[in-house]
Amino acid sequence: MKNRIIIFALFTFLILNAFGFSQSDTLVQNLETRLQDQGLVNIHTLAPDILVELKYSTTDNFLNADTYGDLENCYLQPKAAVMLSSAQAFLKQSHPELTLLVYDGVRPRSIQRKMWAIVVGTPSQDYVANPDRGSVHNFGSAVDLTLATNDGVPLDMGTAFDYFGKLAQPRYEQQFLKEGKLSLQQIKNRELLRQVMAQAGFQGISIEWWHFNAVPVKIARSKYQIIE
Numbered sequence: 001m002k003n004r005i006i007i008f009a010l011f012t013f014l015i016l017n018a019f020g021f022s023q024s025d026t027l028v029q030n031l032e033t034r035l036q037d038q039g040l041v042n043i044h045t046l047a048p049d050i051l052v053e054l055k056y057s058t059t060d061n062f063l064n065a066d067t068y069g070d071l072e073n074c075y076l077q078p079k080a081a082v083m084l085s086s087a088q089a090f091l092k093q094s095h096p097e098l099t100l101l102v103y104d105g106v107r108p109r110s111i112q113r114k115m116w117a118i119v120v121g122t123p124s125q126d127y128v129a130n131p132d133r134g135s136v137h138n139f140g141s142a143v144d145l146t147l148a149t150n151d152g153v154p155l156d157m158g159t160a161f162d163y164f165g166k167l168a169q170p171r172y173e174q175q176f177l178k179e180g181k182l183s184l185q186q187i188k189n190r191e192l193l194r195q196v197m198a199q200a201g202f203q204g205i206s207i208e209w210w211h212f213n214a215v216p217v218k219i220a221r222s223k224y225q226i227i228e
Contacts, residue, residue: 031071031108038227040075040140041102042107047085050091051101051152055144055161056111060163062124067114070170072103077140077224080214084143087200101148103161103210106140108227127164136213140227144201146208147193157193158186161210170194171206187227 031041041139055061057068076084088100112131119125129135132190136142143223149154156174159168166172167181170190190209202212215223 012180030035031069032073032075032077035075035106035108037138038225039078040227041078041081041104041166042073042075043081043084043105044073046081047088048083048185049099050088051099051148053101053103053152054105055103056115056218057106062127062164063115063118065118067118074102074143076105076143077214079104080143083200083202083214087196089197090191091196094196095142097150098147098149099154100145100196101152101154102143102145104144105142106227107135107137109134109138110228112138124164134221134226136215136217136220138226139224141214141215141220143212143222144208145193145212146210147189151205156183156186156187157189159209159210168209169207170204 001030002138036042044052052072052074052132054068054071056063056073057071078092084100085215091098109131112129112134115128116131119128129138131138137144144161146157146161149155158181159165167176171185173182173190177184177187193209194204197212202214203216205211205213213220
């Protein structure tokens with residue numbers, strides 16, 4: 001029996017590789033199927049021209065860890081996905097040379113647990129929601145993003161994504177402008193991002209220029225199930 005299982009596993013591996021599939025491809029397909037089964041929408045089905053670079057599918061984030069694996073598509077609740085498509089349309093109307101560049105969308109609680117395990121007991125713990133309660137990302141109703149040129153070059157926002165200092169906080173922008181720590185162009189870039197997102201119905205927050213909620217956290221908790 002054991003030999004049959006080994007032979008079957010080897011046969012499956014060979015078949016998948018023969019057709020260009022890898023184990024990571026299968027894992028991503030399974031994750032995306034789970035997200036779709038929970039009612040989420042791939043934003044490219046509504047706005048194929050939005051750029052997506054999921055930062056937690058890389059090590060270019062404050063965790064210095066890839067927690068998403070090979071996932072490359074951004075999923076959101078249907079309402080949030082429609083709103084994001086509208087924000088892209090508003091941006092294109094006024095600035096056809098620019099596009100939205102998405103860094104994060106839905107964050108399944110399984111991923112949140114990985115992130116929590118990395119930060120718990122460290123100074124970075126304050127920047128990751130406890131997975132037992134969850135964040136708006138875990139409900140598929142938040143998006144992290146920036147503006148970029150159509151060929152993918154991000155605009156200068158004064159700080160990188162995932163910079164957790166006052167310089168990234170919109171509430172201090174005018175202070176830092178006076179002090180010369182933020183330029184007028186950097187603030188204008190942030191304001192343009194906020195403008196198109198607000199026009200589409202998103203709400204920004206005072207501590208991260210890149211984060212926007214499609215609905216307030218209380219409504220997300222009452223309206224949606226947490227995404228596992």
